[in-house]
Amino acid sequence: MKMRKADILLGILVLLMMIKFAYAQGCAPNTAGCAPNPYGCISSTDCANAECITSYTTCDNAASSTCNTEVTTCSTTCAACVEGCSAAYESCVPECEAEHQTCENTASSTFKAAEATCITKADSLQKTITESGVYGAGVGCGEINSCLKKVPVGKFQSFTRLSCQGIKKDQYSKILKEYGNSHKAAIEGNSPMTSSEFQQAALETKYEFQDPEKLAEFIRGCQGACDQNALNQFATEQSRTVLANQDVRAAMTAAKIELPWWKQSLVMLEVLKKLPEVQAASALYGAYSFASGIFDGSADEDPVQNNYYTQNMQSAQSDIAVASAASKTSSLGNSYWTNCPDHPELECAGKPICVVDTKDKASQCLAALPGGEVTSVTFSSLHVIDHRQNNMFTLKGAENQGVVYRQDGNVNIDKGGTTKISVAGPGASVTDANSNQLYIGRGTTTYLGIGSESPGTYLTNTFIFNPKSSVAVAAVNPSEQQKLRESRAININRDEKLSLTFDKQKLSLYMNAVDISGFAVNYLLLTRGFSNIKLVERDKSFPLASRNNAKGDSLIVKNKGVAISKGYNVNDGTYDYIIKTTGFSTKVFAENGKILEDSSPMSNEVSPRQQILLYKNTFT
Amino acid sequence: MKRRGQVTLFVAAGILLLGGFILFAIIRDTSTSKLEPEIENVRIDDTNIRNFVQSCVDKTSKDAVFYLGFIGGNLKEDAFPNFYNFDTSYRLPYYYHEGKSFILTEQEFNDLVLAKYINENLRECTNGFKSFKNTRIADNNPKTSVELTDNEAAFNIIYPVSINRGFKTRNLDSNYVTEVKARLKDIIAIARHIVADETENDRYIHWDYLTDVSNRNYNITAYTHDENTIIYRIIDLENEIDDEPYIFQWANKINLAK
Numbered sequence: 001m002k003m004r005k006a007d008i009l010l011g012i013l014v015l016l017m018m019i020k021f022a023y024a025q026g027c028a029p030n031t032a033g034c035a036p037n038p039y040g041c042i043s044s045t046d047c048a049n050a051e052c053i054t055s056y057t058t059c060d061n062a063a064s065s066t067c068n069t070e071v072t073t074c075s076t077t078c079a080a081c082v083e084g085c086s087a088a089y090e091s092c093v094p095e096c097e098a099e100h101q102t103c104e105n106t107a108s109s110t111f112k113a114a115e116a117t118c119i120t121k122a123d124s125l126q127k128t129i130t131e132s133g134v135y136g137a138g139v140g141c142g143e144i145n146s147c148l149k150k151v152p153v154g155k156f157q158s159f160t161r162l163s164c165q166g167i168k169k170d171q172y173s174k175i176l177k178e179y180g181n182s183h184k185a186a187i188e189g190n191s192p193m194t195s196s197e198f199q200q201a202a203l204e205t206k207y208e209f210q211d212p213e214k215l216a217e218f219i220r221g222c223q224g225a226c227d228q229n230a231l232n233q234f235a236t237e238q239s240r241t242v243l244a245n246q247d248v249r250a251a252m253t254a255a256k257i258e259l260p261w262w263k264q265s266l267v268m269l270e271v272l273k274k275l276p277e278v279q280a281a282s283a284l285y286g287a288y289s290f291a292s293g294i295f296d297g298s299a300d301e302d303p304v305q306n307n308y309y310t311q312n313m314q315s316a317q318s319d320i321a322v323a324s325a326a327s328k329t330s331s332l333g334n335s336y337w338t339n340c341p342d343h344p345e346l347e348c349a350g351k352p353i354c355v356v357d358t359k360d361k362a363s364q365c366l367a368a369l370p371g372g373e374v375t376s377v378t379f380s381s382l383h384v385i386d387h388r389q390n391n392m393f394t395l396k397g398a399e400n401q402g403v404v405y406r407q408d409g410n411v412n413i414d415k416g417g418t419t420k421i422s423v424a425g426p427g428a429s430v431t432d433a434n435s436n437q438l439y440i441g442r443g444t445t446t447y448l449g450i451g452s453e454s455p456g457t458y459l460t461n462t463f464i465f466n467p468k469s470s471v472a473v474a475a476v477n478p479s480e481q482q483k484l485r486e487s488r489a490i491n492i493n494r495d496e497k498l499s500l501t502f503d504k505q506k507l508s509l510y511m512n513a514v515d516i517s518g519f520a521v522n523y524l525l526l527t528r529g530f531s532n533i534k535l536v537e538r539d540k541s542f543p544l545a546s547r548n549n550a551k552g553d554s555l556i557v558k559n560k561g562v563a564i565s566k567g568y569n570v571n572d573g574t575y576d577y578i579i580k581t582t583g584f585s586t587k588v589f590a591e592n593g594k595i596l597e598d599s600s601p602m603s604n605e606v607s608p609r610q611q612i613l614l615y616k617n618t619f620t
Numbered sequence: 621m622k623r624r625g626q627v628t629l630f631v632a633a634g635i636l637l638l639g640g641f642i643l644f645a646i647i648r649d650t651s652t653s654k655l656e657p658e659i660e661n662v663r664i665d666d667t668n669i670r671n672f673v674q675s676c677v678d679k680t681s682k683d684a685v686f687y688l689g690f691i692g693g694n695l696k697e698d699a700f701p702n703f704y705n706f707d708t709s710y711r712l713p714y715y716y717h718e719g720k721s722f723i724l725t726e727q728e729f730n731d732l733v734l735a736k737y738i739n740e741n742l743r744e745c746t747n748g749f750k751s752f753k754n755t756r757i758a759d760n761n762p763k764t765s766v767e768l769t770d771n772e773a774a775f776n777i778i779y780p781v782s783i784n785r786g787f788k789t790r791n792l793d794s795n796y797v798t799e800v801k802a803r804l805k806d807i808i809a810i811a812r813h814i815v816a817d818e819t820e821n822d823r824y825i826h827w828d829y830l831t832d833v834s835n836r837n838y839n840i841t842a843y844t845h846d847e848n849t850i851i852y853r854i855i856d857l858e859n860e861i862d863d864e865p866y867i868f869q870w871a872n873k874i875n876l877a878k
Contacts, residue, residue, distance in 0.1 A: 302823070483821075545824060552825025552842060554874045560844045575828050585844075588827060594834040595841045596827050602843035602851050602869070604706040609862055613686060614709045 026097035027078030033108030034067030036060040039119050041126055047147035048129035051138045056122035063114030067107050074103030133157045145171055153178065159186035165195075172201030180207050188214040194221040203230045206237040212245030219251035231255060232334075236263050244270035246352065253337040253352040261379030264335035264355055268366055268377040271353070275371025294465055294472045294534050294541060305532075308477035312443030312461045317424035319444070320392045323383040324376070333379055334358040340365045345404055354402075357382035362395035362417050364402030375405075390425030399451040403430075410437070413447055420446040423462065432456075436502045439465040441474070457508050458500040465536065466502070466516060469523050470566055472541070473500055473514050476530035481512070484530070484547050498531050514546070522567035522578065535564045535579065535586075542579065542586045542599060549574055552588060552597045562586055562599045665755060666783065670792050672752075673781055676745035677738075677796040681775045682861050684737035685800045689807070689868035693733040696740055699724065704849050704871035712851060715811060716818040716872040723815045723870075726808050730766035738764040738777060749781075756784040768805035771859070775799070801859040802866040810840070811870060814852060822874050825850065848874045 037060065041052035078100030085092030129139065133155030135147050141164030148156070148171035156175065172191070179187060188211045191198050199222050201207070209215035215238060222231055235243065235257045242248060243259070244267050252259075259267065340354035340363070348354060348365035355377065356363045362382045369375045374388045384393040384403055393403045397417020404412040413419045415433030421440055428440045432447060434456070443462025448454050458464060463474035475498035492509045493499075499510035505524065507513040512529030525533070527546040532553070534541040540562035543553035550572040556562075567580035577596070578589040585600030606614060687694035692703070692713030700713035700722050715723035724732060742762045749757035762779035777796040782789050810833055817826055825842045833840045839855040853869040860866065 547824065549826075549828040551827050554823055554825055554850055554872075555876075556825070556844045557848045557850060557874055557876075560846065572828075575831055577827060577831075590827070590831045590834050592831075592834055594839055596830040596834065597825055597842045597844075599844050601845045602841075602853055604710060606710070607864060609864060610686075610690065613683060614691070 026093060027075050027082055027100050029068075029071045029075035030104055031068050031071050033104065034064045034071055034111050036064040037115055039115075039122065041122060045142050045146055046126070046130075047135070047143045047150055048126040048139050049143055049146075050140055051129055052122040052126035054138070055125045056118045059118030059121055060115050063111050063118060066114065067111035070107030070110065071104050074100050074107060077103060131155060135161050141165060148172075148175060159183060159190050162187065162190040163192060165192070167195070167197060169197040169200045169204075172198045173205050176201055176205045176207045180205060184208075184210040193217040196225060199226055203227070203234045206234055208238055209242055210239075212242045212248045215242055216245070216247035216251040219248070219255050219257070223251070223255040228256070232258050236260060240266040240270045243267040244274070249337045250352040253339055256336060258334040258336040258358060261333045261335055261357075265376065265378040268355060269373075271366045272369055272371050272375055272377070273373060275367065275369065294463065294536055304479055305477050308475075309442065309462065313424055316392070316422035316442065316444050317390070319394075319422045320385060320390065320424055323378050323380070323392055323394070324385055335379055335382075338363060340401070343368075343401055355382070357395070360396040360417075361398035362400040362402065364395060365404070368402065368404040370405050386425075386428075388425075389428060390423075391428045392420075392422040394420035394422065396420075397449070397451050400449065406431075414449060416450045418446055418448055418452050420444060434502060437467055439467070441465075443475075454499070454508050454510070456501055456504065457510070459495065459497045459510070460500060461497045463532075464500055469516050469518060470536045470564070471516050471523065471525065471568075472534040472536050473498060473516075474532040474534075475512070476532060476545075480547075481530045498529075512546075522569045522580070525568050525570045527570065527572045535566070535568060537562055537564050544570070544579070546572060548572075550577060556597070556599055560599065560601070665752070666790065666792055669749065669752060669755070669757060669781065669783065672749070673746060673779060673792070674796055674798070676742055677775065677777050677779070678798045680738050680742045680745050681734075681773070681798045682800050683741070684734045684775075685773050685802055685804060685866070686861060687737060688729065688733050689802075689804070689866060692870060693737060694741075695733070695736055699732050699736075702873070704845065704847065704851065704873075712869055712871045714849075714873050715870045716815045716822065718873050718875040719819070719822070721815050721819045723812055725812075726768060726805060729804075729808055730768065734766045734773065734775070735764035738762060738766075738775060742777065742779060746781075758782045758784065768808070770805060771803055772799040772801050773804050800861065802861065803856050803859060804866075804868070806836075807838075807854055807856065807866075807868045810838075810854060811852070811868065815872070818872050822872065845871070848876055850874065 036057070039053065039056040039060070041049045041056065043049060078096050081096030081099060082093050085096065129135065130147055130150050131152055133151045135144060135158040139147060139161070141161070144161045144164040145167050147161070148167060156179065162175065175187065188209060193214060199218065202218065203222070203226060209218065219231070219235070235252060236259055240263070243252070335355050335357055337352050338354045338356050339350050339352050340348040343349045343354065343365055345365060345368050347367035351367070353367045354363045354365045357379055360381050364377055364382055364384055366377065369377070369384060374386065376385045376387065377383065378385065382395040382402070384395070386392065393411070393413070395402050395417060399416025400419060401414045401416060403414065403419065406412065410429045410431055413421075413430050413432055421428050421430065422444050423440055423442045425442075427442070429437070430440060431437045433449075438458075440460070441463040443460065445458055445460035445462060445464060448457040448459065461475045463472055465472040478496050481496060492511050494511050496512065499508045499513040501508050501513070501515045503517045504515045505517045505526070507515050507526050507528050512531055513527070514531050514533065515526040517524040527533070527550050529546060529548065531546045533544045533546065535544070540559040542559060542562050542564050543555045545551045545553045550570050561584070563581040563584055564579070564586050565581070567578065570577040570579060576591045579586060580589070581587070585598055587595045587599070588597040590596050691711055693699050700715070702714040702717045702722065703711040704714060705711040713722070715721065739762055743759060746759060749755070749759070758781070760780040762777050765776045767774045767776070775798045777798075778794050779796055780794045781792040783792065813829065814826070817824070817829070830840050830842070833854070837857045839857060841853050843851045843853065845851055850872045851869060852872065853867060856866040856868070
């Protein structure tokens with residue numbers, strides 16, 4: 001029975017609660033007005049748009065939550081109101097519900113206002129971020145282009161974001177223009193060198209790289225994709241120190257970039273600065289001094305000849321000065337780097353260390369030149385200037401691979417094209433492809449190599465000394481040539497300079513020509529036209545001259561007693577002579593075996609009859 | 621009367637004519653028998669003396685040619701202003717000296733060197749004819765003319781020599797002629813050619829020309845000496861004087877102080 005009573009009471013309680021519930025349905029919370037409303041900010045690609053959305057969403061959610069709380073409170077209050085209704089329950093409940101509705105409306109309005117505030121806040125944040133120039137992780141790469149577009153002048157700080165894909169050329173241009181000088185490391189460290197947008201921007205703005213590796217990467221990325229002329233101009237704007245970098249040279253070589261002569265000259269100057277300086281051996285200077293003394297231009301020569309030498313030296317000096325100045329002016333013409341094809345030097349072969357002159361096509365390997373500031377290379381033909389020796393090598397012809405400085409300061413000249421050697425200093429020591437070593441005096445000497453009209457020929461207006469044969473030859477001034485000029489029926493080049501060849505055993509087709517050929521016994525000297533020749537010994541020399549015919553030189557009086565160690569057959573086209581030492585002096589033998597000249601004095605020994613006749617007064 | 625006088629005159633003339641004829645015959649016979657050996661001796665002496673003079677002419681001429689070639693002459697007064705000295709006696713004339721030519725023409729060589737040497741030295745050779753002790757011989761200064769041909773130097777000397785015998789004076793033939801075998805004419809031309817070249821430009825030793833000369837059977841060599849001097853020596857291989865080839869040599873001084 002007891003159990004039954006309890007059950008009855010519980011049933012009544014449940015019934016009562018069910019009745020209240022039925023009345024409390026009007027106080028149920030309605031959160032519909034608290035539902036968050038999405039806000040997309042400006043656009044998904046706009047700068048800090050995500051940040052904006054996040055900000056707004058957070059804010060909106062918070063407002064919505066507040067709204068929900070308030071709506072719940074409204075409901076609770078309403079329920080309490082309904083529960084508190086005891087008198088006229090039916091009239092009380094509607095009042096409660098009306099209050100409840102008002103409460104919820106208030107909450108909703110508050111929420112709406114909060115949402116508006118959130119938008120404002122988010123927009124503000126976006127604007128702040130955009131204008132701050134600081135674009136953190138919250139700023140996606142998709143937004144960076146917009147950021148770069150909108151970032152105010154001087155505000156951009158997030159250079160790391162330059163690595164984002166999708167940045168447009170204009171934005172890169174904007175950054176490069178504004179920060180190209182002040183933030184090179186940041187720009188080059190973060191910008192995608194392979195991006196065509198960045199490439200175009202860099203080309204247009206002629207951005208000057210400071211990191212050679214980045215420039216090389218940029219050029220490689222640009223190779224084939226960028227306009228060649230624009231790339232050439234862009235390269236021209238780069239600093240000479242950066243362009244001098246080996247990676248950059250390699251990249252330029254691959255991209256076939258051409259630089260104006262003046263720029264290339266400066267670049268090569270930088271390259272040469274970094275190369276080891278070749279110390280010319282003191283022995284070489286001794287040789288210069290010795291060789292210069294052969295035709296010393298003092299008492300040995302007449303004033304006209306001396307003036308000729310002086311003028312030729314001054315002309316060479318002038319050529320060197322003009323070529324030196326070429327590196328400081330915008331002289332017309334271009335040059336490009338190349339991988340030194342088939343170069344005989346290991347330091348050069350296949351490496352991007354050769355420059356090519358687009359005008360005359362000659363090339364020069366910079367690794368074959370002494371470093372420091374000993375040499376420089378300029379253009380308007382390709383000039384290698386030796387500042388220490390005050391010499392210059394001017395290279396022409398596609399076959400000419402330039403000069404190679406040896407450790408001893410001796411210079412190898414190439415077998416191809418032409419190499420003009422301008423000497424305004426003490427002299428130049430060169431060796432050609434046929435191993436002919438030569439000391440060249442002040443003036444201008446041109447080596448005509450393969451591809452020229454007379455391969456293997458030196459044309460000179462000064463003197464050349466060949467130590468191997470001990471023969472020195474010198475050009476003769478034009479006025480002297482005029483005095484003795486004779487017309488020859490053969491078709492020859494009328495150039496007044498002296499043509500010198502080796503081991504041809506015939507004369508080149510020049511008006512003034514000498515050929516020196518080596519044989520087992522004697523050297524063969526072929527002469528035509530005008531030249532001064534000296535057969536050189538350590539301290540003295542045996543002089544001879546070509547004045548259409550070979551002749552002795554009375555300057556032998558300055559070399560009395562000279563005994564040359566080598567023998568020579570001399571042929572001038574009409575006469576043959578043998579010059580050799582017999583006894584203690586050098587003698588010139590005619591073809592008939594008679595002695596025409598002797599470097600030593602005549603014996604003053606006399607026969608008995610002569611003695612009687614000469615000294616009869618002494619005896620009587 | 622008139623006819624008798626005429627007969628007497630004819631008879632007297634006949635007698636005188638006959639007597640003269642007899643006297644002439646006697647005198648003629650006496651002269652032939654006593655004076656003939658003396659006249660013979662006189663003739664021998666004249667020949668010896670003339671031969672002696674001729675030998676001196678020959679020797680002096682050869683010496684003249686020798687001295688001309690070897691030392692530019694050997695005269696009391698030098699014919700040239702500058703010499704290259706081996707010693708005080710052996711010295712060579714400068715035919716070219718620092719831009720100036722001092723070489724003589726062929727005629728000047730003949731007159732001023734060769735002839736003059738003969739004129740100065742021939743009497744030294746005859747030496748007052750002391751070797752002819754018993755004969756009084758007088759002479760006068762010779763007068764010499766020289767002519768050069770292709771192969772010899774021809775001397776024509778007028779050398780008056782007279783022999784006194786008592787009251788008689790005999791003048792020897794004064795014309796002497798001798799020849800010295802040497803191509804002096806050609807050699808002088810060669811030397812003048814070389815000096816002319818030097819004067820124009822002393823820078824060169826013309827091997828080509830020297831070769832051409834050497835092909836004419838000469839040795840010709842330019843030797844190098846001190847004092848900016850080049851000595852040229854030409855040896856005539858076709859002629860000898862006293863068994864020695866003829867030598868012609870001189871010095872050129874190069875002008876290095878232009």
